[in-house]
Structures are given as structure tokens and as C-alpha cells.
Amino acid sequence: MSKNLMLQCRRGARLLTVSALCAFFSVTAQAKWQNPADRYKDAYKEYTDATCPIRQDHIKNFVYFSRGRNQIRNHSLLTNSNFQGAQIMYSWAQLETSKDHYDFSIIKEDYEYLKAHGKKLFIQLQDATFNPNYKAVPKYLLSDEYNGGAVYQYVDGDNPKSKPEGWVARRWDKKVQKRFALLLAALGKEFDGKIEGINLQETAIGVSPKTEPTFTPESYVEGLKANMLAMKTAFPHSTTMQYANFMPGEWLPWEDKGYLKDIYSYGEKIGVGLGGPDLMFRKRSQLNHSLAMMHEHEYTAPLGIAVQDGNYIGQTNTTKVVANHKNIVPQLHAFAKNFLNVDYIFWVNQKPYFKTDVLSCMPAKSS
Helix, strand or coil, rough: HHHHHHHHHHHHHHHHHHHHHHHHHHHHHHHCCCCCHHHCCCHHHHHHCCCCCCCCCCCCEEECCCCCHHHCCCHHHHCCCCEEEEEEEHHHHEEECCCCCCCCCHHHHHHHHHHHHHCCEEEEEEEEEECCCCCCCCCCHHHHHCCEEEEEEEECCCCCCEEEEEEEEEECHHHHHHHHHHHHHHHHHHHCCCCCCEEECCCCCCCHHHHHHCCCHHHHHHHHHHHHHHHHHHCCCCCEEEEEECCCCEEEEECCCHHHHHHHHHHHHCCCEEEECCCCCCCCCHHHEEEHHCCCCCCCCEEEECCCCCHHCCCCCCCCCCCCCCCHHHHHHHHHHHHCCEEEEEEECCHHHHHHHHHHHHCCCCC
């Protein structure tokens, strides 16, 4: 064999060796690498053995009625010690009938009714809707003085040509924030220390600079924080809570701008509780946002999670009735208690699941 040929063979052998090593380490790295977005995908499996009945513990259970306040009349929660009370949604428009004129009569009525049955009221204050035909803000706010007061939110928040799915108050607008703070102050004067608590709606909205030129993710963060502080100032004694699930302008874990983390950090700082919808322990989006925020940090502020329409069958935003389904209420409770470490669970009063699934796990004690 010639000298040149021998050198070529040696070089080739070295190249083959390097290529083989690169291939080996590449395969090894791929085998060990785990997608951060899937870090909690199997967390629910630890609670698959949870069963009924669910024993009473530190968690306060409330039944969520949305705007169906009349449904609390003669409801089974009234005679069931597993439930501390009812969570009811009241819109800003209902409570401020005209500028600086407040009417809290429906809240007073519900509060007194629940109190007479030894139960508590938890207010959810509505300033956003998921119906393009309904606005939750007072009519006076829709004027030029408040820059329209509310804007459409879209199915695709980055596409103004997509379908509108509702309205949201201009939470990033200082003029609107001021009016909202005045409402909260009036509510606090009347109900602080009487009701169990009050929460602001979820942070997720279908709005972006593309759909609303005055909007920025940064101003939205600051607007939410202003509303949280106003709520805490108005309600120093009752529980306060901000539903914080998703934030426009970021998508965790890959596009982390710190917006959602900032809301959770600020809530803990000023003593405003945190949480949100939905309790979807197998859905990647929830697991990487609100559920991760609750799981990965320790809080002195209370945490809450809402079981909402569809969650009883592992879905979201659906009224579908599935006759033959597994009762996952024990698993929902176990996940909320042990993985999220919540203080509150809000169980939606959805037919037929509340009766068939929730009450079968948390039945009233026989006298």
C-alpha cells in the first residue's frame, strides 16, 4: 500500500470515528432530552387511584353558578356541610346602573339568603364576556370620554379579521381603571368582611396590538396590577383573588416574557389570591400556564381553581352530556389538593354532572 493511500485510510478512519461518536451522542442526547412543555403531562397519573367519598379537608368548596343566581334557591349546597357557599357572577353593568350610581340590591339579596342558611357568598366581578352581543360594562363607559370603554375580543387575538367572541373592558386604560377602582371601593364599603371573597375574571383575552392599537402587553400587565391593588385596598378582610390563566403576548414555556409570572408575583406581594379556570390536568396549555404557576411556587396568598363547564368530562367550554363517562371528581380534587395546593375549589353547577359526580363524592351527611 502506498504512503499516500495509507494516510487517506487513516484520515478516513478518523472521520468515521468522529461521525460515529457524533451520531452516538446525538442519539443519547435525544433520548435524555425532554420537552419542557411536557414536563407535567403525566402528573395526573399519580392521582388516578383517588376514590369517593372525598373527605373534608382544608379546601373550601364553593358551587359556581355563573350569572344564574336564582339557582341557589333550594339548592342542595344549602344542606351540605361539604360546601361553604356559592360563587356568583355579577357584571359591572348590573352594579353601576349609571355613572356613580350603584345598585347592589341583588348581591344583598343573595348574601342574606345564603347567610340565612349558614353559607357564604363569593363574588365574581364581570368586566368581560364571551358573547359578542353582550357587554359587561356600564353604558356611560362606552363613550369617547373613556375611549369606548370596551373592545371586541377575538377568537384569534392576533387577527382582527377573525370572529369576535365577546367584549372586554379596556383594562389597560387608566381612565377605565379609575372607574373600576371606584366600583370596587363602593363594593368593599358594603361587603368587606361579610362575604367570603371576591375575584376578578381571567386574564386571558383575545386582544393584541393588531386588533386594538392602544393595547400593549406591558400596559395590560400594569392595568391588571392596578385593578388587583384596588381590589385589595377595597377588601382588606375578605379573600381577594385574580384569575390568572394566560397572558396575551406570550406562550409558555417557549415565549416567556414574564407577564404571567409578574401577575403571580405581584399577587403574592400584596396578598391577592391567584388561580383561575379550568382544572384541566391533561391539557398542555393549562399545565404550562396557571397550573404550573401554582405548582412551582409557594404562596401565602390563597390559591383557587375553578372546575368549569366541560371539566367534569375532561373538556372545556362545553355543555355536552356524556352518559357513560368516568367520574373524575376524585381525581380533580386530589390533583387540586396535592399538585396545586389550593385553598379553594369552585365547582360549576353543571347538569347533570354536579349531581351525579360531585354530590356522589361529597354527599350531605345524614342527620
